[in-house]
Amino acid sequence: MTRVLVYSHDTFGLGNIRRMIAISEALTAADPRVSVLILSGSPVLHAFRMPPRIDYVKLPCLARDTKGVYGVKYLDLDYPAALRLRSSLIVSAANEFEPDIVLVDKKPVGVAGELQAALDLLSARERPPRAYLVLRDILDDPKRTQAIWERHRYHDAIARHYSGVLIAGCASVFDLTSEYAFPASTRAMTEYVGYLHRTGGRKTREDVRAQLDLKGLPLMLVQAGGGGDGAPLIEAFIDGLRLRRDKPPFFSWIVTGPEMEAVERDRLRTRAASLPHVRFDDFTDDMTSCIDAADAVVSMGGYNTVCEVLSLEKPALIVPRSRPVKEQAIRAARMAQRGYVSSILDRVIDPSELIAAAERLTSEGQAQLPARTGLAFAGLSRIAEIVCREAPLRPARGAAHEPMQWAVQS
Amino acid sequence: MPRPRFALFTHDAYGLGHIRRSVRILEALAQRRPDAALLLITGSPFNNLMRQLPANADIVKIPTIVTSGEAEKRPSMLNLGVAELASLRGEVTRRTLEAFGPDVVLVDNFPLGVRLELLPALRSLRASRARTALGLRDIVDPPEKVRRDWGRDGLYDIIERHYDRVLIYGMREALDAAEAYALSEEVSQRLRYCGYVTTTNAKLQPAAEIRRELGVEADFFLATVGGGGDGRPIIETFLQAMSRFPDRTAIITTGEFMAESDRSALTQLAAGQPRVTLLRHIDDLPSAMAAADLVVAMGGYNSCAEILAVGARAVVVPRNWRSGEHGAKGSTGFDAEQLVRAEGLARLGAVHMADPRQFSAETLSEAMHRALAAPRFDASALHLDGAANVADQLIALAETSEAKT
Numbered sequence: 001m002t003r004v005l006v007y008s009h010d011t012f013g014l015g016n017i018r019r020m021i022a023i024s025e026a027l028t029a030a031d032p033r034v035s036v037l038i039l040s041g042s043p044v045l046h047a048f049r050m051p052p053r054i055d056y057v058k059l060p061c062l063a064r065d066t067k068g069v070y071g072v073k074y075l076d077l078d079y080p081a082a083l084r085l086r087s088s089l090i091v092s093a094a095n096e097f098e099p100d101i102v103l104v105d106k107k108p109v110g111v112a113g114e115l116q117a118a119l120d121l122l123s124a125r126e127r128p129p130r131a132y133l134v135l136r137d138i139l140d141d142p143k144r145t146q147a148i149w150e151r152h153r154y155h156d157a158i159a160r161h162y163s164g165v166l167i168a169g170c171a172s173v174f175d176l177t178s179e180y181a182f183p184a185s186t187r188a189m190t191e192y193v194g195y196l197h198r199t200g201g202r203k204t205r206e207d208v209r210a211q212l213d214l215k216g217l218p219l220m221l222v223q224a225g226g227g228g229d230g231a232p233l234i235e236a237f238i239d240g241l242r243l244r245r246d247k248p249p250f251f252s253w254i255v256t257g258p259e260m261e262a263v264e265r266d267r268l269r270t271r272a273a274s275l276p277h278v279r280f281d282d283f284t285d286d287m288t289s290c291i292d293a294a295d296a297v298v299s300m301g302g303y304n305t306v307c308e309v310l311s312l313e314k315p316a317l318i319v320p321r322s323r324p325v326k327e328q329a330i331r332a333a334r335m336a337q338r339g340y341v342s343s344i345l346d347r348v349i350d351p352s353e354l355i356a357a358a359e360r361l362t363s364e365g366q367a368q369l370p371a372r373t374g375l376a377f378a379g380l381s382r383i384a385e386i387v388c389r390e391a392p393l394r395p396a397r398g399a400a401h402e403p404m405q406w407a408v409q410s
Numbered sequence: 411m412p413r414p415r416f417a418l419f420t421h422d423a424y425g426l427g428h429i430r431r432s433v434r435i436l437e438a439l440a441q442r443r444p445d446a447a448l449l450l451i452t453g454s455p456f457n458n459l460m461r462q463l464p465a466n467a468d469i470v471k472i473p474t475i476v477t478s479g480e481a482e483k484r485p486s487m488l489n490l491g492v493a494e495l496a497s498l499r500g501e502v503t504r505r506t507l508e509a510f511g512p513d514v515v516l517v518d519n520f521p522l523g524v525r526l527e528l529l530p531a532l533r534s535l536r537a538s539r540a541r542t543a544l545g546l547r548d549i550v551d552p553p554e555k556v557r558r559d560w561g562r563d564g565l566y567d568i569i570e571r572h573y574d575r576v577l578i579y580g581m582r583e584a585l586d587a588a589e590a591y592a593l594s595e596e597v598s599q600r601l602r603y604c605g606y607v608t609t610t611n612a613k614l615q616p617a618a619e620i621r622r623e624l625g626v627e628a629d630f631f632l633a634t635v636g637g638g639g640d641g642r643p644i645i646e647t648f649l650q651a652m653s654r655f656p657d658r659t660a661i662i663t664t665g666e667f668m669a670e671s672d673r674s675a676l677t678q679l680a681a682g683q684p685r686v687t688l689l690r691h692i693d694d695l696p697s698a699m700a701a702a703d704l705v706v707a708m709g710g711y712n713s714c715a716e717i718l719a720v721g722a723r724a725v726v727v728p729r730n731w732r733s734g735e736h737g738a739k740g741s742t743g744f745d746a747e748q749l750v751r752a753e754g755l756a757r758l759g760a761v762h763m764a765d766p767r768q769f770s771a772e773t774l775s776e777a778m779h780r781a782l783a784a785p786r787f788d789a790s791a792l793h794l795d796g797a798a799n800v801a802d803q804l805i806a807l808a809e810t811s812e813a814k815t
Contacts, residue, residue, distance in 0.1 A: 001489065035488045037473065045471070046459045050486035057502060058471035060449070074468040076413055076447040085509035089470065092505035096498040 002034045002388065005099035005129070007090070007115055009106045010042035010062075013226030013259065015302045016105050017042040019136065019168070021054070022196055022304075023103065023383055028053045030384035037097050039090055043073065044226070044258050048285055057093050059086045062111060087114040094118040101387050102131040106139070108157040119161045130163040132387065135176065136303045137169025137195065138334075140325040142179045155186050164393045165190040166386065168303075168379045173334050177396045190396040193383055194376030198308045201289025208293035212251065217277060218362040220250040221294035223287070225302045227257020231264045232349060233300060233319050238272045240355030249359045251277045255290065258283040288312075296361035298354070301328030301343070310340060311377060315361040318343040319354070340375070414808040415447045417512040419503065419528070421520055422453035422474055427711055428518050429454050431545075431579065431607045431797075433462050435516070438801035440464030449510055451503055455485040470506050472499045475524055492525060500527035507531050507540070513808040516543045516800075519550065521565050521573065532572040541807040544573045545800065546587065547711055548580020548606065549754070552746035553590035566594065575600050577803055579607045579711075579796050584754030602803055606715035607796035614720060615694060617701035624661055625687065629703035631660040631778075634695065636710055638665020642672040644727055648706055649679050650771035651778065652686060660686045661698070696720050704781055706774075709748030715796075718760055718789045725777045726752040730766030760787045 004027055008020040017040055024036040028051060041059035050056065060082055061073035072082040090110070094102075095118075102122065109116045122128055139145045149155065158165060167176050170192055177187050209219065222237050224230020234256055241252060254272065256265050265282060272278050284290055291297055291308045299305045301320030309316040318341045320328030329345060336343040342357060385391045416439055420432040429452065436448050441464075448467035453474040460469060475495045476484045488495065500523070507515060515535060521544055522528045535542055550556050560566055569576065578587050581603055588598040621627065633648045635641025645662055652660055662680070664673050673688075680686045692698050699705050700720040707713040709728040717724045728748035749766060756763040762784070764777040793799065 035490065037488060043460050046456065046469070050455065052486050053489050054486055055455075055473045055488045056471065057473060058469055060468045060470060074463075074466060075449065076445065076466055081509075085506065088505045088509040089502060092501040093498070096501045 002031060002101065003097060003099045004034060004036045004101045004103060004387065005094060005097055006036055006038040007102070007104045007110060008038055008040040008042065009111060010040045010059075013228055013302065014042075014044055014257070015136075015225065015304055016040075017045060017048075018304045019196065020103070020105050020134075021048060021050075022198060023134065023380065024054050025051045026380035026384045027387055030381070031388040034388060037093065037099070039093055041086065047258060047283065057089065059089055062086075083112055083114050086111075087117055090115060090118045091121060094122055099129045102129050103387070104131065104133050104162075106133075106135060108133050108154045108162065109152065113152070116157075119157070123161050130387075130390075131161050133158060133162050133165045134383070135165060135167045135169075136327075137167065138174045138176070138327045138330050139180070140327050141330065142181075144325075145180050149180065155183050158186050158189070162189070164386065166383055167192045167396075168194070168196055168383075170194060170376050171396070173338070173375070174330065182396075187396045189393060191382075191386075191393045192376070192396065193386070194379040195310065196304075196307050196379040197377040198288055198304065198311045199292070201292050202286050203289040203293075205289075205293045208289050212253065212279060212293075214251045215277065217248070217251040218295040219253060219293060220296055220298060220358055220362065221253050221255070221290055222298045223255040223290075223300075223305070224257045224260070225300050225305060227260035227265075227282075229321055229323075230257055230260060230300060231268065233298075234268050235271070236349035236351045236354050237298060237358075238268060238275070240351035240353075240358075241272070241275050241278065243352055244355055245275060248275070248277045249355070250295070250362055251279075253279045253281070253290065253294070255281045255284060255287070296358065298358050298361075301332040303327075303331070306331060306335065306341070310375065315364075316341045317354075317357050317361055319349060320345070322347065411513065411809055411812070413445050413447065414443060414514070414805070414811075415449070415510060415512045416804060416808070417449045417451060417507060417510055417515045418518065419515065419523070419531075420450065420452040420454065420518040421523055422455070422476055429456050429459065430712070432518060433459075434607050434609065434797040435545075435800050435804075436467050437464055438797040439804065440466055442801055442805060447510075449506075449512070451506060453499060470502075472502050475499060477524070496523070496525035496527040499523070500530050503528065504531040504534050508534055508538075511538070512540050513811040514541045514543065514804050516545050516577075516804060517573075518545050519547060521568050522563070529568075532568070536572060539811050541574045541811045542572060543575040543577055543804060543807060544569060545577045545579060548578060549585050549747050549750045550591075552750050553585075555746070556591045560591065566597070570594060570597050573597075573600065575602060575803060575807060577800055578603045579605070579800070581605060581758075581792060583758045583792075584760075585750060602799075604799035604803060605792065605794040605796040606711075606718055607800065608712065608715035608719050608794075609696065614700050615697040620694065620697045620701045624689075624692070624698065626659050626661060628659060630701075631655070631658055631704045631706065632698055632702035633660060633662045633706040634692075634699075634713065635663070635665055635668075635708055636713060638663075638668035638672075640729065641665055641668060641708070642676060644706075644708065645676050646679065647769065647771050647774055649676070649683065649686065651775040652683060654771075654775045655778070658685065658703075661689060661692075661702075662686065663689050663692050663695070666691055699724075704778060706778070709745070709752040711751070714751055714755060714761070715794075718755070718792070718794055721786060721789050723781055723784075723786050724761045725764055725774070725781050726755065726761045727764045727769065727774070728752045728766045730769055759784075760789060 009016045028034050036054045038056040041061045043061045045058050063071050063073035269280050292312050296315040297309050298317045301318045318332040320332040322329040332343040335341045418432050420428050451470045453472045474485050474487050696716050699722040705722045705724040709726045729745035752763040755761045762777050762781040764774045
């Protein structure tokens with residue numbers, strides 16, 4: 001039996017946890033002997049139905065506000081005390097679960113180093129587990145990312161504790177190892193595994209559409225991911241629809257996301273209440289089915305959403321967030337340059353422009369749908385191959401013959 | 411004491427009763443001490459649990475372990491053996507409590523959790539300043555089974571050694587725990603009866619309004635079988651009994667978990683009775699119970715607690731045909747926990763019982779006639795606000811945690 005311990009970075013939104021659940025599911029599907037234990041402090045974990053042989057330990061929630069400052073979300077504890085609590089929990093889970101494989105999302109030593117003690121403990125074992133760092137296609141703008149990686153000595157941690165770095169993206173869109181100037185030692189153990197192909201929703205396109213009273217209109221899905229900072233997009237969209245009240249160009253299905261402040265959500269719901277051909281929801285645990293059912297999608301630029309619209313070949317208008325990290329803005333710009341999606345990069349969203357751009361999606365479609373682009377989308381199966389079958393890594397370009405000094409350190 | 415810390419450990423048995431009780435206790439604690447830090451430790455994967463918690467509460471979810479109920483209906487679990495899962499859960503719980511540093515820890519129903527999992531945590535707490543409380547459902551199990559299990563597993567010693575308080579979510583009048591479970595003098599002194607933990611604060615709708623909503627005019631009967639997974643036989647018998655009340659209207663809720671085949675069989679049976687309406691679900695069941703002239707319900711904790719809280723006139727039918735949440739109960743042919751509860755509450759005059767050992771349309775209608783002839787029971791003197799009483803007990807315990815040596 002293979003035991004996989006997954007650490008999911010979790011302080012804001014749904015993105016990291018959805019990505020790590022998708023990867024976990026790919027692992028259990030690829031190998032019936034795999035059991036996955038996810039460690040995460042995401043407050044939305046309880047809203048997800050876990051696939052078989054996957055369970056989780058939920059840590060006390062931390063929060064990151066829109067300025068990027070960390071704090072404690074619910075418990076009246078100070079930040080260091082909450083971190084000690086989480087770190088202690090992680091150590092006990094790692095120690096007792098005895099993982100064969102460790103997958104770590106994004107931060108090599110976890111939020112504020114909370115993973116360090118568990119990594120030290122596991123690395124000191126007679127037969128240490130193989131640990132992989134999983135990075136999404138883009139982290140943040142290069143200057144900031146490099147500064148953070150240097151300050152926290154992430155490359156040292158990778159050399160000491162990890163067997164590989166898996167980038168769930170494509171160098172042709174964003175050459176992460178070059179953009180962030182990874183040293184040769186890290187490059188030698190890095191592979192671009194490709195984007196994550198996301199299709200399997202639980203409901204068919206027809207079933208989802210049958211439940212909506214579409215009246216022959218195209219279905220536009222408007223969603224703001226976790227929703228924590230999605231109000232401006234949803235509000236601009238509703239205001240745009242109000243301008244077109246007499247002849248709405250599509251049926252709009254608005255999903256705010258579970259982390260939108262309740263007062264904001266209620267305000268938006270009221271604002272949309274009188275509009276024809278609108279459905280308004282807080283959350284769905286099966287967003288993939290919703291995207292599949294839609295004719296086009298308006299959304300923020302989160303990793304999962306972009307993977308889903310590209311996998312399902314939906315024309316999409318991406319309106320990224322640009323704070324506190326630039327990841328979404330970079331992704332939207334790069335994807336739009338290549339014609340995979342449309343995007344609006346303005347800081348203030350003009351409601352009538354937003355609706356006009358959305359309408360173009362349904363009338364013209366996307367110039368270049370992803371299926372025709374050759375973008376690599378085999379991330380899930382490649383990760384399963386590396387993790388379950390110990391397939392050798394294909395090092396990132398330009399580093400194949402570097403000596404792997406990190407491997408002898410112990 | 412400024413900013414006290416409370417931890418609740420709630421196991422993840424089949425069904426949601428334990429989790430709901432814990433959430434209500436957390437709400438009551440938060441109302442009294444908004445400055446407290448509240449931590450719920452549980453393996454329950456209950457959907458959207460986070461959203462139900464008060465603002466100063468958080469969850470640590472440990473790996474799920476559910477060993478009863480049908481395998482297909484169990485939540486996703488790691489494929490580790492039970493022993494190893496219990497050890498994993500126990501260590502995570504111990505480390506969590508050590509790092510959290512609670513003033514009070516409340517453990518739900520099982521003094522050692524599953525397979526001794528709580529022993530490391532209890533040992534570590536004993537050496538700390540934390541106070542500990544064991545919360546017990548009004549009726550844990552039939553007394554003879556509790557005495558046998560606790561004796562066999564050495565739980566009497568565990569309770570005496572590790573728990574400062576034993577809080578009963580029920581009434582001494584329904585079951586005297588000290589006597590029924592044969593507790594030592596020492597432990598008996600730590601017993602506190604807190605009343606039933608249920609939503610008593612909920613505002614009831616006026617009877618006229620709920621009648622209009624349900625589409626009934628005069629006094630009506632209400633039959634409810636909880637989730638409904640095994641409710642079909644009771645409703646069948648109830649429908650037969652209804653023929654003896656030709657002037658009465660009845661509303662029946664079949665519950666969300668009743669199988670479609672059972673439901674359609676009942677729909678056919680009810681088709682010949684124009685005064686009977688079958689509903690899947692009533693949003694505001696407590697208000698409907700209060701408005702009904704007579705309630706026929708099963709003997710589960712939540713049903714009985716709601717009946718008492720709203721002062722409904724009720725006939726309770728203990729579950730009688732298959733095992734409940736604990737496998738061993740099935741061997742007796744009826745759910746002995748529900749029987750003990752119904753008998754206790756009937757002795758008190760709070761409900762009327764239809765004996766599950768001789769259950770028929772005849773005995774059910776007799777019990778219904780008996781209930782209708784009796785005056786309504788006044789539950790207001792019973793201090794039933796269990797969540798509030800539990801919270802008060804825990805806060806009082808927290809105040810002594812500094813003094814512990």
